[in-house]
Amino acid sequence: MIWLNWRQFRLQAIAGAAGLVLIAAYLLYLGMDIRDAHDAYRSRCGDAAACAQAAVQFQGAYRNTLLFLAAGLQLIAVVIGVFWGAPLIARELELGTHRLVWNQSVTRGRWLIGRMAFVGLAAMVLTGLAALLLTWAASPYDEVAADRFGTIEFGARNIAPIGYALLSFALGTTVGLLVRRTLPAMAVTGALFLVVQFAVPNLVRPHLMPSEKTSLPMTAQTVNQARNLGSITGAPVIGGLQVPGAPDAWISETSPLRTRDGRTLSASKFNACLDTPAKTGAGGTFGDTAVCLSALDLHVDVEYQPSGRYWSFQLAETGLYLLACALLTAVSLRRVRRA
Template identity: 30%
Template sequence: MKGSLWLAWRQQRALVLSGAALLAVALTVAVVSRAGMVSDLASGRFDHCETGPLHCSGADGLPLLLDIGPLQLLGFLNIALPTLIGMFWGAPLLGRDRELGTHRMVLAQGIGRAQWFTGRFALAALGSVAVSGLLALLFTWWWEPAADRSYGMFWYDTASLSGSGPRTVAAALFGLSVGTLAGLLVRRVMSGMAVTLVVTVAVTGLMELAHRARVFVPPHSYVSAGSAPKPLMEDKWSTGNYGLITASGRRDDVMNCAFPSGPELTDCMTRHGYVSRFYEANPSGDYWAFQWTDTALLGGLAAVLVVATVLLLRRRV
């Protein structure tokens, strides 16, 4: 290892070691906590529980729940990872040398701008992918015993939907790219960190709003007759949109016939001209639709930001 890559390692080794330490701590907590979850499930206390959005109750009438608190914390850590990587790894990547003026000394040693940037960013990107990817895999392994169960965590919970899968890696690269470009543009590490914080938090918030509004992954419509039970919700993610359908296809509010089922509902539907009822929800299979959509969007943004950084290097350095 020599040249710009050696210099990049010297400057980033503390961050690489910090990432390794974070992984070690997360793995230790996950192994202990998951073993406790598996032991609780093997005890038979949850054998009578079914899937679905309603909590499972014990003999005392209180909800039976696995201890998923630490798992949720890992999910939220994964969601915050792009901001942390962008602020503490991305912003100083070019910003520190720009602030101190040491980039001139480096470039005077015969190292070109492209080589100077590539060595630094490649190591940071590799570290970001390794940390985010391993944490995402750790979450999935830890989550598996409690996945989509009334006593565990459903796929559409924020911690699991946005804190696992390939979107975690794409988000980490996005955060790194934001921080790198911010450090290059503002020339001050602290200012670059502030810009990175604002941008990554804003994009994360917009992604969560898009999830809830089903902007990129539309819900499915489930229809049933009033005389028959409606399809079970189970592990679907409801939009909260329920209603009744007329013969012409018009959809009205469910409160026009506020009966769960049976003769009362049938009579009400007949009087108002309703032929069926519906609800809208995303099935569990849409987890991957959300994942790949987020991955494409965040990965695309990261690529655009990297290209912008490369194009601005000659003007800014």
């Protein structure tokens, strides 16, 4: 079985190994470059103002690159599901080569488990090593940016990518067994897993554990620390806040700007501060707008996850993927025995 699996999978394995070598070479280079820049950033932290400016420059230099790499790592899981999982059984059924194996002494269930275990292990090794290298390369940046819970970053660090890859592979195998044709199975697998990649971070992850709640007063300093004000709808919202004392906490939900009595700030007052604030000469990201909003005695209610729960979320989400993988494998076993 092992020799047969290798013979059927060797081209994909060689392509995956070659890709991993290229990824490793680039991430090793990038990791050393980030560490040199991190040392330069720390050398400029003689005072708070200079340190803050150096941190902004350090993050700006690598933010887009690391986001692109994180998205690329999650794309590897899609590729595994589409090109490794979906054709694994669908091609056998489409070409009729499964009959040769099923007429031997090997049972259908053992044949399926052997195929899935061999390719699934390869998927784990490929994705796990790529995730380990990216986690290592980005660790100085993650320390400064304090955004390990980011929608894209979380799924591309540590052990979560391994769960993603296994789920994608099991999904592709199951779809291929049900559809029984290679190209349609590949298309369905890609579409379904893209839905999973959207749904888990946005709809499932925030509810894996009960969140903490607090209220943040909107002082001028707090407003200037935010990343954005307003939205395309003109709503009085603020984004990219930090919980005092816990800058790397994950804020999962932020209310609109609210007045002292708990009512949402009117759009007219919010737009007045955005468009025509009183000229005070204030500095900071939002300057006079921040001063104008702070004078209105505003606050926002936030729900957040403390940074200490990061590994609990990694384990919980990975466990969820493994459970889904086990269920899909059970469906595949039931199906192949009836095929």
